[in-house]
Amino acid sequence: MKKLINDPKNVVDESVAGFGLAHPDIVTVSADPLFVARAQGASQGKVGIVSGGGSGHEPLHAGFVGFGMLSAAVPGPVFTSPTPDPIVAATLASDGGAGVLHIVKNYTGDVLNFETAADLADAEGVRVVSVIVDDDVAVKDSLYTAGRRGVAGTVVVEKVAGAAAERGDDLDAVAAIATRANANTRSMGVALTSGTVPHAGEPSFVLPEDEIEIGIGIHGEPGRERIKLEPADGIVDRLLAPILEDLPFASGDKVLLFVNGMGGTPLVEQYIVYRHAAEVLAEKGIEVARSLVGSFVTSLEMQGVSLTVTRLDDELTELWDAPVETAALRWGR
Amino acid sequence: MKKLINDPKNVVDESVAGFGLAHPDIVTVSADPLFVARAQGASQGKVGIVSGGGSGHEPLHAGFVGFGMLSAAVPGPVFTSPTPDPIVAATLASDGGAGVLHIVKNYTGDVLNFETAADLADAEGVRVVSVIVDDDVAVKDSLYTAGRRGVAGTVVVEKVAGAAAERGDDLDAVAAIATRANANTRSMGVALTSGTVPHAGEPSFVLPEDEIEIGIGIHGEPGRERIKLEPADGIVDRLLAPILEDLPFASGDKVLLFVNGMGGTPLVEQYIVYRHAAEVLAEKGIEVARSLVGSFVTSLEMQGVSLTVTRLDDELTELWDAPVETAALRWGR
Numbered sequence: 001m002k003k004l005i006n007d008p009k010n011v012v013d014e015s016v017a018g019f020g021l022a023h024p025d026i027v028t029v030s031a032d033p034l035f036v037a038r039a040q041g042a043s044q045g046k047v048g049i050v051s052g053g054g055s056g057h058e059p060l061h062a063g064f065v066g067f068g069m070l071s072a073a074v075p076g077p078v079f080t081s082p083t084p085d086p087i088v089a090a091t092l093a094s095d096g097g098a099g100v101l102h103i104v105k106n107y108t109g110d111v112l113n114f115e116t117a118a119d120l121a122d123a124e125g126v127r128v129v130s131v132i133v134d135d136d137v138a139v140k141d142s143l144y145t146a147g148r149r150g151v152a153g154t155v156v157v158e159k160v161a162g163a164a165a166e167r168g169d170d171l172d173a174v175a176a177i178a179t180r181a182n183a184n185t186r187s188m189g190v191a192l193t194s195g196t197v198p199h200a201g202e203p204s205f206v207l208p209e210d211e212i213e214i215g216i217g218i219h220g221e222p223g224r225e226r227i228k229l230e231p232a233d234g235i236v237d238r239l240l241a242p243i244l245e246d247l248p249f250a251s252g253d254k255v256l257l258f259v260n261g262m263g264g265t266p267l268v269e270q271y272i273v274y275r276h277a278a279e280v281l282a283e284k285g286i287e288v289a290r291s292l293v294g295s296f297v298t299s300l301e302m303q304g305v306s307l308t309v310t311r312l313d314d315e316l317t318e319l320w321d322a323p324v325e326t327a328a329l330r331w332g333r
Numbered sequence: 334m335k336k337l338i339n340d341p342k343n344v345v346d347e348s349v350a351g352f353g354l355a356h357p358d359i360v361t362v363s364a365d366p367l368f369v370a371r372a373q374g375a376s377q378g379k380v381g382i383v384s385g386g387g388s389g390h391e392p393l394h395a396g397f398v399g400f401g402m403l404s405a406a407v408p409g410p411v412f413t414s415p416t417p418d419p420i421v422a423a424t425l426a427s428d429g430g431a432g433v434l435h436i437v438k439n440y441t442g443d444v445l446n447f448e449t450a451a452d453l454a455d456a457e458g459v460r461v462v463s464v465i466v467d468d469d470v471a472v473k474d475s476l477y478t479a480g481r482r483g484v485a486g487t488v489v490v491e492k493v494a495g496a497a498a499e500r501g502d503d504l505d506a507v508a509a510i511a512t513r514a515n516a517n518t519r520s521m522g523v524a525l526t527s528g529t530v531p532h533a534g535e536p537s538f539v540l541p542e543d544e545i546e547i548g549i550g551i552h553g554e555p556g557r558e559r560i561k562l563e564p565a566d567g568i569v570d571r572l573l574a575p576i577l578e579d580l581p582f583a584s585g586d587k588v589l590l591f592v593n594g595m596g597g598t599p600l601v602e603q604y605i606v607y608r609h610a611a612e613v614l615a616e617k618g619i620e621v622a623r624s625l626v627g628s629f630v631t632s633l634e635m636q637g638v639s640l641t642v643t644r645l646d647d648e649l650t651e652l653w654d655a656p657v658e659t660a661a662l663r664w665g666r
Binding site: 002003004005006007011012014015016017018019021022023055056058059063190192193209212229231232233235257259263264265266267268269270271272273274275276278288291293295298300301303304305325327330331 | 335336337338339340344345347348349350351352354355356388389391392396523525526542545562564565566568590592596597598599600601602603604605606607608609611621624626628631633634636637638658660663664
């Protein structure tokens with residue numbers, strides 16, 4: 001295992017500490033219980049938004065804390081859900097009197113712990129509504145999931161919900177926006193190599209030098225099939241077809257096309273993937289109205305990408321375009 | 334070789350095409366001769382800024398084309414300088430009547446080809462001034478370089494020069510800012526693994542599973558030494574010491590601290606590196622006034638990082654903070 005780390009058991013604490021040091025204008029880090037909140041504190045009168053989950057997917061979630069997006073993020077151990085305690089603390093710290101939305105990727109541990117935390121926060125007088133993200137079309141049920149997994153589409157849900165909260169929508173309205181974004185979002189990924197969980201020390205799975213895994217999960221969970229490595233355009237076709245069939249997307253739709261790097265795949269390859277995905281959508285009469293390319297929901301140093309397509313309506317487009325000022329997404333303010 | 338590419342000889346063309354499709358509001362791509370320019374065209378009355386060099390370092394340079402930074406970027410073949418022709422075309426397209434600054438990383442091929450292009454543009458009536466970036470303290474002279482190499486500090490030089498041009502400085506003033514930024518910037522990198530040039534098909538160099546290369550170049554050129562893999566903090570010490578001694582940086586200095594990923598190293602590790610680098614600077618009484626963390630000057634899928642430290646004065650700080658709107662850096666507008 002070759003990584004730029006110190007003691008494997010300190011990876012998350014040290015990385016989050018470095019994140020806090022690098023972005024003091026945007027975030028503040030609570031070391032114990034561990035969570036990341038906006039430097040400015042909760043916005044009075046506005047809905048707070050908290051997300052979180054296992055670490056190893058950076059910049060998700062802490063990179064999305066800031067104006068126009070999350071109020072706080074709760075990083076668990078690598079690929080392991082945070083316990084309810086820090087989620088409760090982050091929730092209370094995010095309440096500006098209008099309640100708090102939990103955005104939870106659909107993994108059993110996350111769902112359970114966020115549910116417990118929501119109950120505890122409720123008991124403290126903070127109303128919590130939860131929205132589950134389950135955008136991955138690759139498989140139904142998985143290693144850590146009943147139902148579909150939540151993957152890169154989480155970025156879209158967090159962005160539009162954050163914008164809705166920032167403009168002053170109430171908790172039910174923000175939850176409805178998040179639900180609508182999730183309902184209109186589909187993703188699927190591919191792995192060329194596996195990441196290595198630091199305290200495990202060995203790759204999570206082994207792919208032969210000439211094979212790739214279609215439909216990979218962001219924790220290295222099995223996908224749909226292993227196939228021989230083929231040109232990027234063919235791989236894009238394999239990812240896009242199930243995404244487009246599933247919603248289904250149709251000619252005339254306006255969409256956000258999001259190419260997400262898995263951590264070890266550089267931009268030069270991500271844009272090759274983007275090119276063909278945009279071509280395929282154009283052929284089908286689907287208009288790419290917005291785009292995002294970069295490594296936003298990673299799986300440690302895994303090489304691979306995922307594709308996410310979100311069907312946009314006017315309101316979702318407006319919320320996507322709204323100003324955002326976080327470490328990982330920043331525009332328009 | 335496992336990459337998300339099609340024919341290795343089309344990597345640059347397809348990636349740049351994808352880049353253009355993804356960011357039509359920011360850039361426009363000229364396919365032949367190949368260069369990337371601002372979607373809005375040259376800014377009348379303002380100095381144009383053109384950079385470029387071999388591909389494989391994305392988002393450098395095309396990712397920095399846009400308001401407040403570059404006017405145009407010229408991507409060569411992977412790790413190979415562009416020829417003078419596209420540089421001339423990009424230069425002419427960037428002239429708004431106030432002349433054009435070339436920002437050139439110090440590699441023999443780039444320096445020669447930009448020089449030729451500057452002469453040709455001059456002959457067309459466009460005044461060109463060139464600034465060479467040579468921030469890498471690792472080695473004196475290298476595989477493709479006489480003198481020091483230009484590496485991640487290029488981002489800083491391009492950002493502040495772009496801001497100076499945007500506020501209306503004349504060509505000599507913009508060149509002076511770029512020169513000052515370079516003079517106050519020092520960098521050094523480390524590789525854990527090698528990238529693979531697509532048309533070569535084999536890694537550029539081979540590091541045993543327990544070794545790393547200190548002082549690596551962004552094309553995999555040899556650094557200072559190969560050592561056994563050690564904890565991240567020790568590696569940071571080895572990179573920072575020669576950087577700080579070189580300028581030298583001193584207690585009381587205000588600096589920009591930039592941790593740059595080499596392409597295959599995820600953010601979770603980059604922030605562990607940032608944490609200790611910030612600690613070391615704090616111990617030395619050097620104030621980290623600004624920060625940047627991310628993969629901005631890469632070497633294909635190389636695993637590793639570089640550290641860059643720039644000594645800031647008030648004007649450089651103001652220019653760093655000025656609004657920028659490019660695919661890879663965006664804030665404040």
